[in-house]
Amino acid sequence: MGSVVVCGGGVVGLAAAMMLARDGHEVTVLEADADRAPAAPAEAWEDWRRAGITQFRQPHNLFSRVREVCDGELPGMTGRLLDAGCVWVDPLATRPPALADWQPSPDDERFRFVTGRRPVVEAVFAAAAEATPGVTVRRGVRTAALRTGPAALDGVPHVTGVRTDDGAELTADLVVDATGRRSRSADWLSAAGARPPAPESQDSGFAYYTRYYTGPERPQRRAPGLTPMGSISVLTLDGDNDTWSVTLFGRTRDAPIKALRGSVAFERVMAACPRHAHWLDGRPITDVLVMAGVVDRYRSPVVDGTPVVTGLLTVGDAWACTNPSAGRGISLGMVHAQVLRRAVAAHLDRPAELAASFAAATEAEVEPFYRGQLAADRVRLAEMAAAGGDGPPVELRSPVVALLGAGMTDQVAFRAFVELLTCLATPQDVLSRPEVVAALDRHDGSPPPSAPGPDRARLLELLAT
């Protein structure tokens, strides 16, 4: 068994630490933010300061894949989330009305997931990590640099620990970078003499406007959680402890929608969406929270077929992050932590093999979701631009769009789409199944009908009033 330092104590860093400790490793988590989570997770919404995570109070959803990974790797976590007031959601329950002869399948249980507001979820993970033998969480400790030792691979620096910002040094058999979307590991690597990881980076181009509400009853779903509506999209998410969030988002470049930052315009637009207006039937617990400038970023740990470093593996947002409209970051981070656990179990004592096998498994099991999301976002941005009169019409033709269209009337296609949405399977897996191919063959490829809501002219009126 070995010693592991995990830099970053967000949900993914904590999950990775717990998984590695369950295999007998001694794991130290270094978290830059000093504040501990409140003892009662539900209080984290009000009381937990987390400057290190800018999206801490932005809307978050935990899909089925989070539950699947937790139940397999971190037994008891789903129960802890429920004890903290998180809630069950069944994505199959909001199936299209045309699927009237719905036949339940014994496998449907795996689609259900448990979700809650991000601070509450993270407080649950923090409490579980504190209670896990073999995990030590040190808060208020920022990783500043990497320590290196004799190379395990010719010409490639080998990391043997970290230096913190107060000058302390920690040695470890493995360092994990889980410092999130603002990771400084490229600087750390260049200071250690490594080639920089091959980076890709671009502003996703979306701006999000969110308000949280509370009330005695969670709103019933009359539309999917994420509903495209011309130049904007509507996102409605269930929260813990009788809370929920409502988000409207559009293109950052769409100047008129900036009016959504005012609560009156925000609620006026929501009220004009017939299947979503009832999500306003509660007491607001926040103003409209705004987030823009969210960067899509990917850092390949392998350049020209060779790992840029050994002894350091990167997980979660520090490896790749996209705009959050599909709400999958934590799901993918959990899959990534699972991939890490497997690679470490097989190769910890052979750093070059560990780096190569982790990179290969990441590429096979996590990267397809990242690539799929980028492609979907580009299409959605173009579609929003066209609906806003700022771009040419977009013909929505892709296998995933066709699957969604087919799912309006076909159970196999609907289940397959939900599987994809909730990250239970990659697009490649889903689209290659014979029964899904057959369902797509029966469909003409057209997208689903648009949801009712204000057209562009009406939207502009609502925003301007």
Ligand SMILES: Cc1cc2nc3c(=O)[nH]c(=O)nc-3n(C[C@H](O)[C@H](O)[C@H](O)COP(=O)(O)OP(=O)(O)OC[C@H]3O[C@@H](n4cnc5c(N)ncnc54)[C@H](O)[C@@H]3O)c2cc1C
């Ligand atoms: C607006 C928005 C909405 C989102 N909605 C969803 C959603 O609905 N569902 C979903 O699954 N995902 C969502 N995401 C994505 C999700 O927030 C991330 O995928 C997730 O937080 C990644 O977890 P992480 O542990 O990798 O990184 P983070 O959560 O960012 O944690 C990184 C941690 O590292 C610490 N740190 C940073 N630098 C250092 C250092 N040098 N030393 C020590 N510690 C350091 C930070 O303080 C932080 O605690 C959303 C993201 C955004 C921007």
